[in-house]
Amino acid sequence: MSVKVSASGIIVKPEPTKIGRLEITRADIMNTAFRFLWSHPFREMTVNKLMDQTSVSRSSFYNYFSDTHELIESLLEILESDILQGANPWLTDDGDPVALLHQSLTAEVHVCYRCGPFLKAITDAAGTDARLEAGWYGMLGRFDDAVRERVIADQALGLIESFDPRSVATALNQVDASMYVRAFGQRPRSRPGPVLDAISRLWISSLYGERWVANRMSTLYREQGASR
Amino acid sequence: MSVKVSASGIIVKPEPTKIGRLEITRADIMNTAFRFLWSHPFREMTVNKLMDQTSVSRSSFYNYFSDTHELIESLLEILESDILQGANPWLTDDGDPVALLHQSLTAEVHVCYRCGPFLKAITDAAGTDARLEAGWYGMLGRFDDAVRERVIADQALGLIESFDPRSVATALNQVDASMYVRAFGQRPRSRPGPVLDAISRLWISSLYGERWVANRMSTLYREQGASR
DNA sequence: GACTTTTACTGACATAGTGTCAGAATTTAC
DNA sequence: GTAAATTCTGACACTATGTCAGTAAAAGTC
Known part of the structure; x- marks a missing residue:
């Protein structure tokens, strides 16, 4: 992930990466889930309820986890x-x-x-x-x-x-x-x-x-x- | 139910039962569930799959159990x-x-x-x-x-x-x-x-x-x- | 046996949650 | 500044649930 290869096969870059938006959102979801499960049983955790507590939409959940x-x-x-x-x-x-x-x-x-x-x-x-x-x-x-x-x-x-x-x-x-x-x-x-x-x-x-x-x-x- | 008519219009079965239709159906469902759970985990047991194995319809399930x-x-x-x-x-x-x-x-x-x-x-x-x-x-x-x-x-x-x-x-x-x-x-x-x-x-x-x-x-x- | 009443069943519907996808929005590359 | 990539989203199709009005069967009555 730190090195990408383009379609032409040339090594493109050692990735400067400010801070991955991806990582942040992923951590956000995981933290939200952990907090949710502290006060609710797993059976009440729907993707909807979970993502309501984050800054991104329900669909985004599926960019990070299959379920x-x-x-x-x-x-x-x-x-x-x-x-x-x-x-x-x-x-x-x-x-x-x-x-x-x-x-x-x-x-x-x-x-x-x-x-x-x-x-x-x-x-x-x-x-x-x-x-x-x-x-x-x-x-x-x-x-x-x-x-x-x-x-x-x-x-x-x-x-x-x-x-x-x-x-x-x-x-x-x-x-x-x-x-x-x-x-x-x-x-x-x-x-x-x-x-x-x-x-x-x-x-x-x-x-x-x-x-x-x-x-x-x-x-x-x-x-x-x-x-x- | 005491007389069934097949797709071709032939009378399939006379029903000899006198009493306790309710108890019978209830027991039928419970037995079917027990048999089902012997070979499948609970998560795969839907009302549909269950009632397919009985002689009555899916809706009937809710006459006996709320879920x-x-x-x-x-x-x-x-x-x-x-x-x-x-x-x-x-x-x-x-x-x-x-x-x-x-x-x-x-x-x-x-x-x-x-x-x-x-x-x-x-x-x-x-x-x-x-x-x-x-x-x-x-x-x-x-x-x-x-x-x-x-x-x-x-x-x-x-x-x-x-x-x-x-x-x-x-x-x-x-x-x-x-x-x-x-x-x-x-x-x-x-x-x-x-x-x-x-x-x-x-x-x-x-x-x-x-x-x-x-x-x-x-x-x-x-x-x-x-x-x- | 024809009638009403009660009991047991069913198809059709409304609802809730899931997972997908094309395209929009945003960030990054140059 | 524009192109390319990444990330996000609304809309959709699908599965399963539980309800309900109405149908069918059995039991009660004469």
Whole structure:
């Protein structure tokens, strides 16, 4: 894109490009969609309603995305890198695995709390479009693989007992994803503390054993009088 | 309808039915929908395609259901009782709780394996309609409550350590639901064995501790050589 | 069996949202 | 300043929805 070739085959220019109008409009649409999905479910997002909030017409939408699902897919890509970043400690670092796992889960909960309604929009949208569904499942699958790798490594070290790492990795990731959508997908969102505690309990007890769990609870349940 | 005349003017069929035309047509539509959803995702189910497979016209659909979501809601009610039935042992019976839990999970996996694509249809449809979504979350909520009750009871007996039972119950039910949809929702469906193993591990280790898990695995992982 | 009444069904219509395309408007190239 | 490109838009065709007035079938009545 930075170098264009004319019909005669001559290299035309290294493109001075002030700032692409194209990029601006595209970003405008994506931002508008993100804002819209913060306060409305995906099912209410029509191309019309969306483009009313931008400076360009409805038809222009189709210069950038073939439909609303492709738009969501673009937003999803951004999200994936955000989440993966926070999950890094346990997946890659050396040290106390239980501490690292808890650290990764904490980061993940934070990111997903912040974009809960958008996360829900993605899963809703995935159900209405085959391509997006494949993209969403693809992302989940990459998470599964990463977790599986780490489990295998810790099994080799004797830190985790021997069991089929694939299905357990999938199940653990599914807990996270479905809890985030359910707890943070609708406003008012649930508070992240209890969600983190529950998720941590499941991950730690099923991988490293329940003796590690108690240390990692953000709030001691008894202290707050067993309230909701 | 009791007498049909073909294009050539020949009387095609006499109708022997006496009663319940309404119930019959309603059941016809519901059966057709169920069959359709076995081989197509919900997003492809239009009123047109559906009613083409029945003996009545598209318009008639609206005599029975206000839209496709309400139809799904009716089918969901049937499903809920099916699942609850299998879950009964752990929820209500006396005896070894770990054994009963495993028994309940086994039954649940079986039911959900059998109607996997339909389960996926429900969750897809829930994302596209507020009322159905409320119904689906309502059902999940009732499961959460039942599990929570049982956890509280076992906590009182000292069988389960003291922690917030609500969020853990929700998380555990979410594992089940999301795994069933993911593993059994698309054909070819995953085999139920590994799914049951993974789910059992999460439930048992997070509630009763990992020392109980090994006994309950349907297949000993080492024996099958850590394949895939 | 001929009648009215009730019940179940249907075709035709209005509406909403989608995606396309030819051409207008705007920016960039020279 | 004009040509070429890029970007945008109104108008159109199409699909699916849900409604409704009217038709057909069944049940009730004598």
